[in-house]
Amino acid sequence: MARRTRHAALALIPVLALAATMTACATKVNNGSSGDGSNIALVQSGKLVTCTHLSYKPFQYSEGDKTVGFDVDLVDLVAKDLGVTQEIFDTPFETITSGTSFSANQCDVAAAGMTITEERKQAIDFSDPYFEASQALLVKKGSGIKDLAGLKGKKLAVQQDTTGEKYANDNAAANGYTVVQFEDLPLMETAVRTGAVDAGINDNGVLFDYAKEFPDTEVTAEFDTGEQYGIGVKKGNTALLNKVNEVLKKAKDSGEYDKIYEKWFGKKPESK
CATH class of the missing domain: 3.40.190.10 (Periplasmic binding protein-like II)
Known part of the structure; x- marks a missing residue:
């Protein structure tokens, strides 16, 4: 991360x-x-x-x-x-x-x-x-958002100073979404779950863990960033x-x- x-x-x-x-x-x-x-x-x-x-x-x-x-x-x-x-x-x-x-x-x-x-x-x-990791996309279940292109005109949450934030910023112009920063992971995840933002990006391990605990959310995409902890x-x-x-x-x-x-x-x- x-x-x-x-x-x-x-x-x-x-x-x-x-x-x-x-x-x-x-x-x-x-x-x-x-x-x-x-x-x-x-x-x-x-x-x-x-x-x-x-x-x-x-x-x-x-x-x-x-x-x-x-x-x-x-x-x-x-x-x-x-x-x-x-x-x-x-x-x-x-x-x-x-x-x-x-x-x-x-x-x-x-x-x-x-x-x-x-x-x-x-x-x-x-x-x-x-440990090997990739970036992943967390959304509310049933949102229909499957990738970054599906976020055009919408809000994508990131955790400050993370590789997820960098990946989101690098792809923002091409996909037309707004990046919204959060201080830590729980705040970012909660924002997705409550609908304050349309999606969140972070390491796949933590987002799959969150979706398992909160089944009203889901991970709909992974991005092969080839990261290692x-x-x-x-x-x-x-x-x-x-x-x-x-x-x-x-x-x-x-x-x-x-x-x-x-x-x-x-x-x-x-x-x-």
Whole structure:
């Protein structure tokens, strides 16, 4: 997914004030994968802090007082390998993709259903891809809207700072619709369901999940954008990046990844 901007300045005020304190209590974790004596430094003792932007169900969302989801379970594997526990830090998406969250010591990793793009790779480093996605179109059931061309003269909702927003803007002139921005995914989905907009575009995984929960909506089109998600780390944090890649590979080789995938999507990933 791609995403956001408005609360960035407000979010950073307390973060910058705490940055020095968090750095002071950083914990050194032996990076056993490299064998060269390098260490992984965590921003909080005994924790692997993950930046994300809630809610992005089923990748990460709140369930009671816990944050759960596909991404959460994958990062839990990394935390377990390091001998620490995962802690979620909810922050505006653009503070993740810009690298601000890492430079302010908000988190160690970022897992947010986040598409790897060349622009984002200038600000943060990405793990090996762990999930494939495409853009999809969410509409009210029975709307008759089957594609972007069917939106001529209508309103298409997007989530700010997402690859869906970019795809919508790139195709707006040719299809004659108006793009309407929303701060987060739930607001965008609700706007479609209530008829405030005619359709919404976002990653296929989250929209199929929403349509399953709310059968008065449906996904009528997918667009082959060839996107891949990655777990983000601070630029140049090679030791932690290597550990994340090591754990992801181990999970895929052992079948643990398939089990987590089936838990959240109801089926095993397609074989390549």
